[in-house]
Amino acid sequence: MKTVGQLTMNRSVIGDRDKTAAIIVAGGAGTRMEGATPKQFRILGGVPVLMRTIALFEESSSIDRIIIVVPEAERNGLFRGDRARFRPTKPGDVRAGGATRRDSVAAGLEALDDSIGIVAVHDGARPLVTVDMIDRCVEEARRCGAAVVGVPVTDTLKVIDANRKITGTVDRESLWHVQTPQVFRRDIIMKAYERAMRDGRYGTDDATLVERIGVPVTMVDGSRDNIKITFEEDLLTAEAILAARSGTAKED
Amino acid sequence: MKTVGQLTMNRSVIGDRDKTAAIIVAGGAGTRMEGATPKQFRILGGVPVLMRTIALFEESSSIDRIIIVVPEAERNGLFRGDRARFRPTKPGDVRAGGATRRDSVAAGLEALDDSIGIVAVHDGARPLVTVDMIDRCVEEARRCGAAVVGVPVTDTLKVIDANRKITGTVDRESLWHVQTPQVFRRDIIMKAYERAMRDGRYGTDDATLVERIGVPVTMVDGSRDNIKITFEEDLLTAEAILAARSGTAKED
Numbered sequence: 001m002k003t004v005g006q007l008t009m010n011r012s013v014i015g016d017r018d019k020t021a022a023i024i025v026a027g028g029a030g031t032r033m034e035g036a037t038p039k040q041f042r043i044l045g046g047v048p049v050l051m052r053t054i055a056l057f058e059e060s061s062s063i064d065r066i067i068i069v070v071p072e073a074e075r076n077g078l079f080r081g082d083r084a085r086f087r088p089t090k091p092g093d094v095r096a097g098g099a100t101r102r103d104s105v106a107a108g109l110e111a112l113d114d115s116i117g118i119v120a121v122h123d124g125a126r127p128l129v130t131v132d133m134i135d136r137c138v139e140e141a142r143r144c145g146a147a148v149v150g151v152p153v154t155d156t157l158k159v160i161d162a163n164r165k166i167t168g169t170v171d172r173e174s175l176w177h178v179q180t181p182q183v184f185r186r187d188i189i190m191k192a193y194e195r196a197m198r199d200g201r202y203g204t205d206d207a208t209l210v211e212r213i214g215v216p217v218t219m220v221d222g223s224r225d226n227i228k229i230t231f232e233e234d235l236l237t238a239e240a241i242l243a244a245r246s247g248t249a250k251e252d
Numbered sequence: 253m254k255t256v257g258q259l260t261m262n263r264s265v266i267g268d269r270d271k272t273a274a275i276i277v278a279g280g281a282g283t284r285m286e287g288a289t290p291k292q293f294r295i296l297g298g299v300p301v302l303m304r305t306i307a308l309f310e311e312s313s314s315i316d317r318i319i320i321v322v323p324e325a326e327r328n329g330l331f332r333g334d335r336a337r338f339r340p341t342k343p344g345d346v347r348a349g350g351a352t353r354r355d356s357v358a359a360g361l362e363a364l365d366d367s368i369g370i371v372a373v374h375d376g377a378r379p380l381v382t383v384d385m386i387d388r389c390v391e392e393a394r395r396c397g398a399a400v401v402g403v404p405v406t407d408t409l410k411v412i413d414a415n416r417k418i419t420g421t422v423d424r425e426s427l428w429h430v431q432t433p434q435v436f437r438r439d440i441i442m443k444a445y446e447r448a449m450r451d452g453r454y455g456t457d458d459a460t461l462v463e464r465i466g467v468p469v470t471m472v473d474g475s476r477d478n479i480k481i482t483f484e485e486d487l488l489t490a491e492a493i494l495a496a497r498s499g500t501a502k503e504d
Contacts, residue, residue: 148410148418150410156430156456156457156460157405157409157428157430158402158427158430158471159427161426164470164471165468165469165470165471166459166471167426168463169455169456169457169459169460170427174413174419175422176410177407177408178407178408178409204408205408205421207410207421208408208421211420211421216417216418217417217418218416218417219410219412219416219417224483224485225485231476232496233489233492233493233496236492236493236496237485237489237492239492240488240492241485243488244485
C-alpha cells in the first residue's frame with residue numbers, strides 16, 4: 001500500500017490528477033538502420049519491436065493510459081491484422097509523430113487528458129525494458145517529481161579535438177548512460193517543453209530539458225539489457241538477450 | 253610501399269628497432285562473468301575468445317611478434333590439444349599475467365626483444381577486432397607515436413551526485429569510447445609505464461598513462477563491433493555479430 005500513501009502525500013501537489021500516462025515514442029523513420037522497415041516495426045522474437053514495448057506498459061500496474069506516437073502513415077493501421085492482439089486494453093490514443101523525437105513527445109503530451117498527473121516517456125525502440133523497471137521509475141517520479149533509468153558507464157571515454165588528438169580521459173566514476181523510461185510530474189515536463197520551445201533549445205533526451213528548468217532528476221537503476229534498437233546489430237543483440245532470458249526463466 | 257617510407261622516416265627516432273609486437277592481454281580471471289571459465293577462454297563461434305583474437309594478430313602483416321599474457325595457471329597448456337592450431341607462427345612468447353591489467357601489460361613489455369620499436373596492446377577479450385583495424389592503428393602510431401581505436405559516443409550521458417541526482421548532461425560531441433588495439437612507440441609506452449609505477453598512478457587504459465606524460469594520442473576509427481567480452485550478454489552479442497558477418501561476407 002506504499003503507493004497509496006505516496007499518492008496521498010503528493011495529492012497536494014498534483015491535485016486529483018494522479019493517473020500515469022505512458023507516451024511511447026516511435027515516430028522515427030529509422031533511417032540509421034538498413035532495410036525498408038523502420039526499426040520500431042522490425043520483428044524481434046516473432047513480435048514487432050513496438051508491439052513488444054507496448055505490451056510491457058500494458059502489463060505494468062503503474063501505467064493507466066498509453067499514448068503511442070507513430071509516423072502518420074502508420075497511425076491508422078497500427079493494430080490491424082496480426083497486430084490486433086497487441087492493442088492495449090488501457091485507455092489512450094495513437095497520435096502522429098513529427099519530424100523529430102521532440103515533436104513526437106510534444107504530440108504525446110498534447111494527447112493527455114486532465115486525469116494525468118505523471119508522464120512516462122519511453123522509446124518505442126526499447127523493447128527490453130521490464131515491468132519492474134517501469135514501476136520503480138514511476139514510483140520514484142511520484143516521490144520526487146522526475147526520475148529516469150540508466151546504467152553506469154563502464155567504458156573508458158576520451159575527449160578528442162578537431163584533429164583527432166585526445167585531450168583528456170573522462171572521469172567515469174559519476175557518469176551514467178541514460179535510458180528510458182523517463183518519468184516526470186506532468187507540470188514539470190510541460191514546463192520543460194514550453195521553455196525548450198520558447199528558447200529553441202532542445203537536448204538529446206527529455207531529462208535534459210527538465211534539468212535546464214532547475215528540477216532535480218533522480219537516476220534509477222536501469223539495465224544493460226534495456227538497449228535501444230538503433231543499428232542492425234542491436235536487433236541481433238536483442239534476440240540474444242531474449243534467448244538468454246527464455247533460457248533462464250519462463251519468459252516469452 | 254607507404255609503410256616502407258614511413259619506416260624510413262621514423263628510423264631516426266626508433267633506430268633499427270622497427271618491428272611491431274602485439275601484447276595480447278588476457279591475464280584476468282574474468283570475475284565479472286558468471287561461470288567457471290574465464291571470459292577469454294569462453295567459446296565464441298566454436299573457438300575460444302582468446303584464440304580468435306590471437307588469430308587476427310597472426311594474420312595482420314603489421315604485426316611481427318606476438319606476446320600473450322595469460323593467468324599463470326594457463327601458461328603452459330595454452331596451445332595444448334584442440335588449441336594447437338591457434339599457436340602463432342610468428343615469434344613471441346607466452347607470459348604469466350599479474351593481479352591487475354597493468355601488471356599484465358608490464359609483463360608483456362618485459363618480454364620484448366630489442367628489435368621491437370612499436371607495441372600494440374590489445375585486450376584478449378576483444379575477438380571482433382579486424383586485421384584492417386589493427387593495420388590502420390599501427391600505421392598511425394608509426395606516423396605519430398601513439399594511436400588508439402575507438403568509436404563516438406552516441407548515448408546521452410549524465411553526471412550524478414552521491415544522492416543519485418543528475419547534476420548535468422555531458423556534451424557528447426567530442427566524446428569517444430576507447431577500445432584496443434592501443435599502439436605506441438616502444439619508448440613512449442615504456443616511459444609512460446615507468447612514470448605510472450613511480451607515481452603509483454594508473455588509469456583504466458594505457459593511453460591515459462601516455463596522455464599523462466604529455467604525448468599526443470591519435471584516435472583512429474574502431475568499430476561498434478569491437479566489443480570487449482565482459483558480461484554474459486556480451487558473448488551473445490558477439491555470437492550475433494559473427495552470425496551477421498558470416499551472413500553478409502565469406503567470413504568464419
